Amino acid sequence: MTATPSEAPDSGTGARDSIAAAAPRDRKVTIDDVAARAGVSKSAVSFAFNGRPGVGEETKERILQAARELEWRPDARARALSRSRAQALGLVILRDPELVSTDPFFAQFVAGVESHLSTVGYALVLQVVDGQDAEKEAYSRFAREARVDGVFITDLRVDDERPSALAALGVPYVVLGSPEGEGSAPIGLDDAAGVRRAVRHLHALGHQRIAHVAGGDRYVHSRVRREAWESEMRRLGLEPGGVAQGDFTGGSGARATHELLDQTEAPTAIIYANDIMAIAGISAAIDRGLRVPQDLSVVGFDDIPLAPYITPPLTTVRQDVFRWGNACARTLVALIEEREHAPIDLPAVEFVVRGSTAKVPMPSETLPEGNE
Amino acid sequence: MTATPSEAPDSGTGARDSIAAAAPRDRKVTIDDVAARAGVSKSAVSFAFNGRPGVGEETKERILQAARELEWRPDARARALSRSRAQALGLVILRDPELVSTDPFFAQFVAGVESHLSTVGYALVLQVVDGQDAEKEAYSRFAREARVDGVFITDLRVDDERPSALAALGVPYVVLGSPEGEGSAPIGLDDAAGVRRAVRHLHALGHQRIAHVAGGDRYVHSRVRREAWESEMRRLGLEPGGVAQGDFTGGSGARATHELLDQTEAPTAIIYANDIMAIAGISAAIDRGLRVPQDLSVVGFDDIPLAPYITPPLTTVRQDVFRWGNACARTLVALIEEREHAPIDLPAVEFVVRGSTAKVPMPSETLPEGNE
DNA sequence: GTGAAAGCGCTAACAG
DNA sequence: CTGTTAGCGCTTTCAC
Numbered sequence: 141m142t143a144t145p146s147e148a149p150d151s152g153t154g155a156r157d158s159i160a161a162a163a164p165r166d167r168k169v170t171i172d173d174v175a176a177r178a179g180v181s182k183s184a185v186s187f188a189f190n191g192r193p194g195v196g197e198e199t200k201e202r203i204l205q206a207a208r209e210l211e212w213r214p215d216a217r218a219r220a221l222s223r224s225r226a227q228a229l230g231l232v233i234l235r236d237p238e239l240v241s242t243d244p245f246f247a248q249f250v251a252g253v254e255s256h257l258s259t260v261g262y263a264l265v266l267q268v269v270d271g272q273d274a275e276k277e278a279y280s281r282f283a284r285e286a287r288v289d290g291v292f293i294t295d296l297r298v299d300d301e302r303p304s305a306l307a308a309l310g311v312p313y314v315v316l317g318s319p320e321g322e323g324s325a326p327i328g329l330d331d332a333a334g335v336r337r338a339v340r341h342l343h344a345l346g347h348q349r350i351a352h353v354a355g356g357d358r359y360v361h362s363r364v365r366r367e368a369w370e371s372e373m374r375r376l377g378l379e380p381g382g383v384a385q386g387d388f389t390g391g392s393g394a395r396a397t398h399e400l401l402d403q404t405e406a407p408t409a410i411i412y413a414n415d416i417m418a419i420a421g422i423s424a425a426i427d428r429g430l431r432v433p434q435d436l437s438v439v440g441f442d443d444i445p446l447a448p449y450i451t452p453p454l455t456t457v458r459q460d461v462f463r464w465g466n467a468c469a470r471t472l473v474a475l476i477e478e479r480e481h482a483p484i485d486l487p488a489v490e491f492v493v494r495g496s497t498a499k500v501p502m503p504s505e506t507l508p509e510g511n512e
Numbered sequence: 513m514t515a516t517p518s519e520a521p522d523s524g525t526g527a528r529d530s531i532a533a534a535a536p537r538d539r540k541v542t543i544d545d546v547a548a549r550a551g552v553s554k555s556a557v558s559f560a561f562n563g564r565p566g567v568g569e570e571t572k573e574r575i576l577q578a579a580r581e582l583e584w585r586p587d588a589r590a591r592a593l594s595r596s597r598a599q600a601l602g603l604v605i606l607r608d609p610e611l612v613s614t615d616p617f618f619a620q621f622v623a624g625v626e627s628h629l630s631t632v633g634y635a636l637v638l639q640v641v642d643g644q645d646a647e648k649e650a651y652s653r654f655a656r657e658a659r660v661d662g663v664f665i666t667d668l669r670v671d672d673e674r675p676s677a678l679a680a681l682g683v684p685y686v687v688l689g690s691p692e693g694e695g696s697a698p699i700g701l702d703d704a705a706g707v708r709r710a711v712r713h714l715h716a717l718g719h720q721r722i723a724h725v726a727g728g729d730r731y732v733h734s735r736v737r738r739e740a741w742e743s744e745m746r747r748l749g750l751e752p753g754g755v756a757q758g759d760f761t762g763g764s765g766a767r768a769t770h771e772l773l774d775q776t777e778a779p780t781a782i783i784y785a786n787d788i789m790a791i792a793g794i795s796a797a798i799d800r801g802l803r804v805p806q807d808l809s810v811v812g813f814d815d816i817p818l819a820p821y822i823t824p825p826l827t828t829v830r831q832d833v834f835r836w837g838n839a840c841a842r843t844l845v846a847l848i849e850e851r852e853h854a855p856i857d858l859p860a861v862e863f864v865v866r867g868s869t870a871k872v873p874m875p876s877e878t879l880p881e882g883n884e
Numbered sequence: 885g886t887g888a889a890a891g892c893g894c895t896a897a898c899a900g
Numbered sequence: 901c902t903g904t905t906a907g908c909g910c911t912t913t914c915a916c
Contacts, residue, residue: 168658170909181887186911194885216657217598218909220589221892228637235623247618251607254640258650263659265600266636268626285588286540286893287635390821420821427823449762449792450822451799542893553903558895566901590893593908658909 169210178206189214216263228263229253229472230288232278234295235268244415244444245461249294249316252465260473262289276305283309290472292316296360314472316464317361330489331361331441332368334457337491338411338439339372341455346500347409347437351382353396353421355413362388365413365441382407386417393417397424401436408436408500415440415447415456422450422496433498443492452495460487541582550578561586588635600635601625601844602660604650606667607640616787616816617833621666621688624837632845634661648677655681662844664688668732686844688836689733702861703733703813704740706829709863710783710811711744713827718872719781719809723754725768725793727785734760737785737813754779758789765789769796773808780808780872787812787819787828794822794868805870815864824867832859 175185180203187195188203195203207213220226231253233246250264257264265288267278279302282288290312293302306313317331342350352369355362366383373380382403384396393412397420400407412418418440425436432438432452440447443458467484547554552575560567560575567575579585592598603625605618622636629636637660639650651674654660662684665674678685689703714722724741727734738755745752754775756768765784769792772779784790790812797808804810804824812819812828819826839856 168909171911172909182910183887183912184885187886190911196885199885211656213653213656214911215593215909216659217589217592217596218892219911221587221593221894222909222911224589224892226589250638251640254638258639258641258646263637263639266622266626266638267630268623269630274630281585284583284585287588390818394821416818416821419818423821423823423825446762446788446791446818449766449788449795451795453795540893544893554894555896555904556902559902562895564896568901571901586895587893590908591895593910594893594895596908 168215169212171212171214174203174207174210174212177210178203186214224286225476226287226289227261228265228288229257229469230265230267230279230282230291231294232267232269232275232282232291234272234275235270244442245294248461249465249468252462252467253292253469254465255462256466256469256473262469262473276301279306279311280309283311289476290314292468292472297358298360298363300360312472312475314468314475316468317364331364331459334441334459334489334491335365335368335411336372337489338441338455338457339369339376341491341493342409342411342437342439342497343376343378345409345437345497348378348500349382349405349407350378350409350411351384351400351407352380353384353386353393353400353410353412353417355386355388355417357385362413369411381405382410386413388414388417390416390420393420394424397421398428401425401428401430409439409497410436411439411441413441415442415444415454418454418456418496419446419450422452422454433496435501437497437500439497443490447492448494455494455497456492458490458492460490463487540587541584543584543586546575546579546582546584549582550575558586596658597848598659598661599633600637600660601629601841602637602639602651602654602663603666604639604641604647604654604663606644606647607642616814617666620833621837621840624834624839625664625841626837627834628838628841628845634841634845648673651678651683652681655683661848662686664840664844669730670732670735672732684844684847686840686847688840689736703736703831706813706831706861706863707737707740707783708744709861710813710827710829711741711748713863713865714781714783714809714811714869715748715750717781717809717869720750720872721754721777721779722750722781722783723756723772723779724752725756725758725765725772725782725784725789727758727760727789729757734785741783753777754782758785760786760788762788762792765792766796769793770800773797773800773802781811781869782808783811783813785813787814787816787826790826790828790868791818791822794824794826805868807873809869809872811869815862819864820866827866827869828864830862830864832862835859 171182171185175182178185180199184195184199185203185207188200189207216227231250253264265282267282269275269278279291282291283306291306293313293315296315296317303313303315339350350373352366354366357363357366370380382400384399386392386396393416396417397410400410410421412421418438422432422438425432425438430436438454440454440456443456447454447456463486467486470484543554543557547557550557552571556567556571557575557579560572561579588599603622625636639654641647641650651663654663655678663678665685665687668687668689675685675687711722722745724738726738729735729738742752754772756771758764758768765788768789769782772782782793784793790810794804794810797804802808810826812826815828815830819828835858839858842856
């Protein structure tokens with residue numbers, strides 16, 4: 141492969157990306173410098189910067205001015221030490237190797253959290269771990285090293301030990317998606333409502349055999365979704381027969397779909413615990429010669445950005461993960477600062493109807509045949 | 513919608529998830545307590561914990577034992593202050609509202625970074641910002657507040673000011689994907705190679721009109737991909753005619769695809785700058801009555817977990833983002849600690865052939881017709 | 885109003 | 901090898 145470097149444009153950009161780096165530098169401006177420049181004492185500067193009474197309006201302006209000129213900002217480490225507060229929150233994520241990258245949850249949640257933290261000057265410290273032991277260890281280090289003032293618990297598991305462990309460690313926390321509503325915050329994100337909407341939607345289209353691909357019963361949110369499917373089916377007088385276990389990955393979604401479709405009384409519609417599995421499920425169905433939605437209706441969960449752009453566009457349940465993140469951050473900060481939690485309201489779950497659901501096929505027409 | 517709470521199983525789990533929270537507790541064990549319990553001085557404990565000479569083997573064991581019993585870990589804030597090192601690294605992410613959640617990059621990169629940091633006791637502090645000004649501000653705060661000892665620069669832009677700004681601030685950094693290779697680390701992740709492979713693959717299948725959907729020329733990696741496509745086309749004696757601008761989102765991928773397919777000399781194959789656009793592109797093509805890959809071959813970039821599970825499975829370029837993260841972390845930590853950078857090698861880019869590419873259609877058969 | 889002084893919990897010289 | 905002594909840079913009483 142001897143490339144002839146002939147008419148390469150204005151490149152020079154050897155087609156090779158790389159990791160570049162650069163090193164540090166000189167000394168540091170401290171509160172003393174600012175005090176000196178403003179002609180006041182350290183404490184005056186401190187007071188001015190923390191918006192406390194006891195500093196004259198004019199003096200304050202002079203101090204702020206001096207700080208600006210020196211480009212000074214209070215050193216977070218020193219401040220953390222003297223206030224015994226890290227001014228940081230922790231998020232530890234259990235990295236299911238494949239999942240973490242697919243799941244739209246992670247990034248959006250983090251963005252939501254940040255959207256509040258940045259307004260209150262807290263930082264977010266992240267830790268990605270690869271097992272439950274490491275996870276436990278991570279929380280405990282966060283706590284004992286006092287790196288953070290509080291932590292988020294996400295992906296709550298059934299019989300999760302984290303809340304009690306953290307309580308024992310004396311670390312403030314918020315848990316997202318606890319069905320008990322223990323502690324504070326009567327607001328809730330309602331996975332169940334989304335699933336119920338999905339069931340009713342399909343039922344209204346005439347479907348009777350509505351199956352479910354679950355996401356693993358270890359997770360509370362996953363179990364909640366399955367239970368909601370079950371109970372809504374019953375409520376409508378339908379038998380919640382077909383369930384298949386998935387694990388939120390595409391592969392599991394495809395497998396579960398085949399499993400369901402292999403049954404003698406195959407479903408005419410499937411509700412998946414997330415979009416990834418649903419999309420993989422659509423492919424699996426197509427591979428079997430079924431048409432979606434004519435022969436099989438599919439509903440996902442999450443509304444990932446890709447959902448409108450697959451064929452057919454995916455009908456799904458939309459969660460506003462960003463808002464959750466914001467709400468969680470707000471709650472946790474309030475808790476830490478022992479203020480009243482501002483009342484928090486989360487938007488109701490949305491059900492987005494797109495092209496992957498349709499009327500139930502006429503019993504006789506179920507055979508795959510012909511186009512469109 | 514009056515639900516009849518009849519045969520609900522072992523629920524009680526009111527179908528409502530929520531945010532729960534709990535609050536803090538008592539006082540803190542310090543290095544003095546450990547020293548007292550071990551019958552030594554503070555400094556002995558400090559030395560023992562930092563693995564420095566000057567502590568007898570037996571004494572050391574006694575100290576460690578005492579620490580264990582007291583469940584003591586050095587306070588990260590105090591340690592940070594006295595060593596003038598935060599023992600933390602910063603990552604600021606520019607949140608393209610939609611993109612951040614789709615992009616497999618973010619989560620995997622973070623996971624990779626962590627995979628090294630956790631072994632050396634550094635924390636990762638994250639900041640998500642929503643504009644270039646906020647981004648700049650974030651970096652500068654990280655630096656001036658000394659919250660972190662170094663930062664990562666990702667998604668390098670053309671004429672990016674961050675490297676010089678950080679250098680001016682005296683903050684160590686590594687930039688991922690700099691084509692200049694300035695500074696250190698001669699290792700590189702080679703986007704260009706991936707694209708060249710894609711072009712050759714399609715060429716080998718007989719394609720001549722191979723178009724490209726780019727990802728926005730502001731980003732270096734995006735430009736590199738486009739340029740690689742161009743130069744490889746020329747090298748093979750083909751005219752790099754069809755380019756359409758996308759922005760890495762599904763919507764832009766669909767639009768760009770229609771644009772390309774509307775041309776009089778429509779392409780028989782399209783290489784997309786990422787998988788999201790490619791998948792949306794496939795849908796767009798299908799909407800026009802084309803079959804993929806029979807009428808149009810499609811190549812993506814990234815190999816997102818969903819890629820094998822769409823219809824048809826996506827041929828794409830796989831990047832080992834996790835490894836980059838690890839490498840970047842390794843490099844940055846070495847830089848901060850002024851050690852020699854352990855030589856770093858990144859795996860070569862992989863080209864994954866799946867079902868979305870096929871031989872070029874016979875000129876006469878291009879009409880959409882019939883199955884398979 | 886303002887400034888001196890005592891920590892926050894640890895690290896790192898420095899004598900013993 | 902061990903203990904004493906200053907800081908790290910900021911916050912925060914408490915006199916002035």
